[in-house]
Amino acid sequence: MLAVDNLAFGFPGHTVGRELSFALADGEILCVLGPNGSGKTTLFRTLLGLLAPQHGSIALDGAALEGLPRAAIARRIGYVPQAHAGYFAYSVREMVLMGRTAHLGAFGTPGLRDRALADTALETLGIAALADRPFTEISGGERQLTLIARALAQEAGLLVMDEPTASLDFGNQVRVLERLAQLAARGIAVLFSTHDPDHAFLCAQRALLIAEGRALALGAPRDVIRSDTLERLYGVSVRIVETAGGAHTCVPSLGRQT
Amino acid sequence: MTARRVSYLAASVTLLALVALAFAVGRYPISLGELATLLRALLTNTPHDLGSNVDSVVLQVRGPRVLAALLVGAALAAAGTAYQGMFRNPLVSPDILGVSSGAALGAVLAIFLSLGALGIQLLAFAGGLAAVALVYGVGARLRGHDPLLALVLTGVVIGTLLGSAIALLKYLADPTNQLPAITFWLLGSLAAVAPGDLAIAAPFALAGLLPLLLLRWRMNLLALPDDEARALGVNTRRLRAIVVAAATLMTAAAVALSGIIGWIGLLVPHAARLLVGPDFGRLLPLAMLIGAAFLLAVDTLCRTLATIEVPPGVLTALVGTPVFLWLFAVSRRTW
Numbered sequence: 001m002l003a004v005d006n007l008a009f010g011f012p013g014h015t016v017g018r019e020l021s022f023a024l025a026d027g028e029i030l031c032v033l034g035p036n037g038s039g040k041t042t043l044f045r046t047l048l049g050l051l052a053p054q055h056g057s058i059a060l061d062g063a064a065l066e067g068l069p070r071a072a073i074a075r076r077i078g079y080v081p082q083a084h085a086g087y088f089a090y091s092v093r094e095m096v097l098m099g100r101t102a103h104l105g106a107f108g109t110p111g112l113r114d115r116a117l118a119d120t121a122l123e124t125l126g127i128a129a130l131a132d133r134p135f136t137e138i139s140g141g142e143r144q145l146t147l148i149a150r151a152l153a154q155e156a157g158l159l160v161m162d163e164p165t166a167s168l169d170f171g172n173q174v175r176v177l178e179r180l181a182q183l184a185a186r187g188i189a190v191l192f193s194t195h196d197p198d199h200a201f202l203c204a205q206r207a208l209l210i211a212e213g214r215a216l217a218l219g220a221p222r223d224v225i226r227s228d229t230l231e232r233l234y235g236v237s238v239r240i241v242e243t244a245g246g247a248h249t250c251v252p253s254l255g256r257q258t
Numbered sequence: 259m260t261a262r263r264v265s266y267l268a269a270s271v272t273l274l275a276l277v278a279l280a281f282a283v284g285r286y287p288i289s290l291g292e293l294a295t296l297l298r299a300l301l302t303n304t305p306h307d308l309g310s311n312v313d314s315v316v317l318q319v320r321g322p323r324v325l326a327a328l329l330v331g332a333a334l335a336a337a338g339t340a341y342q343g344m345f346r347n348p349l350v351s352p353d354i355l356g357v358s359s360g361a362a363l364g365a366v367l368a369i370f371l372s373l374g375a376l377g378i379q380l381l382a383f384a385g386g387l388a389a390v391a392l393v394y395g396v397g398a399r400l401r402g403h404d405p406l407l408a409l410v411l412t413g414v415v416i417g418t419l420l421g422s423a424i425a426l427l428k429y430l431a432d433p434t435n436q437l438p439a440i441t442f443w444l445l446g447s448l449a450a451v452a453p454g455d456l457a458i459a460a461p462f463a464l465a466g467l468l469p470l471l472l473l474r475w476r477m478n479l480l481a482l483p484d485d486e487a488r489a490l491g492v493n494t495r496r497l498r499a500i501v502v503a504a505a506t507l508m509t510a511a512a513v514a515l516s517g518i519i520g521w522i523g524l525l526v527p528h529a530a531r532l533l534v535g536p537d538f539g540r541l542l543p544l545a546m547l548i549g550a551a552f553l554l555a556v557d558t559l560c561r562t563l564a565t566i567e568v569p570p571g572v573l574t575a576l577v578g579t580p581v582f583l584w585l586f587a588v589s590r591r592t593w
Contacts, residue, residue: 048489074491081486087346088481088536098479102491107472109539154490 001026001061001158001189002047008055009039009046010213015054016042017213024191026157029184031204031221032193035234039213040193044160047191049073060158074102078151080161083143089134092146096121099153114153121152125179141172148179159183161192165199177203197225197238201248209233222248262540265533269547276551280324280558286315326451326459327557328550330516331526333463333508335549338523339530339542340470340505344480344498345394347409349585351524352386352509355413358520359420360389361506361513362444363427369440370427375458375514383462383510385420390506392416446517446571448557459515466507469500470542477501477538519571521578522549528585 002024010016017039024030034040045051047058049065058065060076078099086095099121100114110118122128125145130138135146144164151159164180165173173196180190181203194200200207200221207224209216211233217224222240230238230250239251282288292308296316299306338351345355352358364385368378397412424444431437442450470477476497479487487494509523530545553570560568 045485048485050485050488070488070493071491074489077489079486079489081483081489084483086481088343088531090478090481090536094478094535094537098482098490101476101479104475106476109475150490 001028002191003059003062004047004056005059006056007043007046007053007058009042009051009053011042011051015213017210018055020056020210020213020215022208022215022218024158024189026189027184027187028206029180029190029192029204031200031207032191032210033195033197033200033207033225033233034193034210038210040210041162043210044079044162044191044193048077048079048160071102074154074156076156076158078154078156078159080144080147080151080159080164082163082166083140083147085143086135089136091132092127092135092138092142093118093122093131095135095146096150096153099150102154117155118149118153121149124152124182125149126175141168141175144168144172144176145179148176152183157187158189158191161190163193163195165194165196173199197221197230197250200225201250225250262534265544266547269544269551273547273551273554276554276558277324277328280327280554281316281320283558283562284315284320286311288312288315322451322453322456323448323557324554325456326448326515327554329456329460329463330448330512330519331522331549331551331553332546333466333512333549334519334522334553335526335530335545336467336470336542337505337508337512338549339527339538339545340477340501341523342527343477343536343538343541344501344505345409346481348528349410349524349582350413351521351527352505352512353417353518353520353523354410356389356393356417356420357386357506357509358513358518359417359424360392361386361510362518363389363420363424364510365514366424366427366440366444369436369443370431372436375455378514379458379462379511382514383507386506386510386513387503389416389420390502394502443517445569446519447567447569448516449561449567451515455515459511462511462514463508466504466511469504470508473497473500474539474542477542478536481536517571519553519574521574521582522553525574525578525581526552528581 004023005021007020008015008018032040042051046053049068052066065073096118097110097114100110100117103114104110119128122131125148127142127145127149130142135143148164164176168176177199180192184190204221206219207221208218209224209229216232217229225240227238227240237253239253241249241251243249278290278293281293282290292312295306296308296312334352341350341352341355342348361382364381364383365378368381373381393413393416396416397409400408400412428437428440431440476492479490479492480494480497480501484494526549527541527545530541530548534540534544556570556573560570560573
């Protein structure tokens with residue numbers, strides 16, 4: 001699906017990350033962990049073709065990302081940004097319909113099939129009841145689900161999600177992760193970043209730990225998310241605890257300075 | 259669904275009623291029956307017995323003026339709708355962005371250089387384009403400020419600068435024939451529109467309208483943050499350039515025809531958005547209907563209120579100023 005080889009990325013005159021290689025298969029969830037400023041968002045923007053790679057290559061289904069027209073990229077990768085309030089009061093259904101843009105001609109407007117796909121996406125995310133509400137007036141969690149529904153209506157094989165659980169309450173975080181797992185079960189590859197390592201344990205097949213733009217570790221969450229890696233990543237001490245059911249969770253310990 | 263249809267229907271019926279009223283009232287009143295007779299005679303190409311006065315008042319005097327009001331009102335409303343969606347900012351409009359001033363400067367320059375109606379159109383377009391590029395370029399570089407405020411203030415400041423350039427041209431103009439022409443034209447009026455002016459302005463306005471109509475779905479995506487629109491498959495830079503050119507072309511066509519008539523491009527898109535929501539495909543036609551109706555109503559009032567004609571820009575400003583202040587007071591991040 002996605003193959004990244006020896007990638008260096010950043011802005012003109014400023015390299016944010018380098019020597020990054022990884023691949024993502026259909027139906028796989030890869031969780032990207034890293035402290036603030038480690039380059040997660042810049043990496044995602046590069047993978048989406050919004051920033052040109054400085055070195056190395058990105059391939060989508062075997063084809064080089066560079067040189068693909070925007071619509072061709074959009075038919076393969078869907079982007080789920082952090083939820084924002086929006087500027088104009090588009091309805092939730094209209095927001096989701098915008099996901100169909102890459103499938104329409106330059107002068108096209110959404111047809112019956114596009115509307116049906118948008119409605120299906122709303123139902124899949126469990127927000128069909130919100131369809132006619134203004135996007136500007138729903139809650140943050142509902143907005144995040146709307147943006148995921150929009151990416152789903154895009155019918156892309158890979159979803160790139162920038163901190164989809166940020167600023168959501170505990171229940172909405174879990175609900176979003178549940179939806180991610182369901183999408184992956186349908187064969188969609190998911191790349192998402194988060195600030196909570198537990199999210200990787202909950203739903204990711206693999207985790208990529210990024211520190212200062214370089215890969216610190218890449219592998220199954222229970223192999224790479226350890227006390228020592230998290231301490232290097234975040235500079236705090238953490239214990240990984242295995243619960244009775246076999247699940248893993250991170251328990252930070254406070255008061256290291258005392 | 260039904261609310262939208264009601265909005266369209268109400269706007270269309272109002273527009274038709276206003277057109278009939280505009281033909282009927284004035285110093286030489288014409289009854290609706292006479293209008294109907296004349297219309298039937300024209301459509302069936304048969305003679306009528308109304309007399310040549312009715313003929314010339316309707317076809318020579320009021321006809322071009324009504325058409326010009328419809329064209330200018332619809333063009334300014336469409337341009338305002340496009341600018342507001344594109345800049346994600348409900349407080350911008352052709353006049354606030356300085357496009358009208360830029361177009362006016364181009365047109366005044368054309369009058370100063372004694373160019374014909376086509377020259378006025380072309381220089382108005384060039385002036386409008388230069389103004390919007392300048393305002394957007396400067397406004398985008400004023401980082402660290404509220405972008406909404408930065409764009410509006412830059413537009414006002416650049417508009418003032420362009421105003422001084424116009425003042426300089428007026429100072430240099432020939433006081434016996436050029437200066438009166440420039441002054442009356444700048445006041446903003448539909449009184450002096452000749453059929454020939456309409457024939458030149460209409461193709462420009464249509465050339466600007468066509469891309470907006472064709473791109474009506476994509477326009478919606480410009481209301482999203484840039485990264486998102488691009489990730490959804492839109493070449494935002496190219497789309498913005500096309501939309502700016504199209505909206506500026508429409509503004510220039512309107513300004514070259516009627517001078518500066520402010521506020522329509524700001525007020526009308528708001529009214530239309532309140533009725534049918536922000537979807538550009540539904541918003542654009544309704545904004546054009548309302549814009550045409552609004553300017554026709556204003557112009558009809560202007561020529562019938564008093565024995566002397568009031569410039570329509572005066573009336574639109576009386577409505578526009580309080581509404582703008584109200585919008586500024588209530589606008590938060592969303593609208």
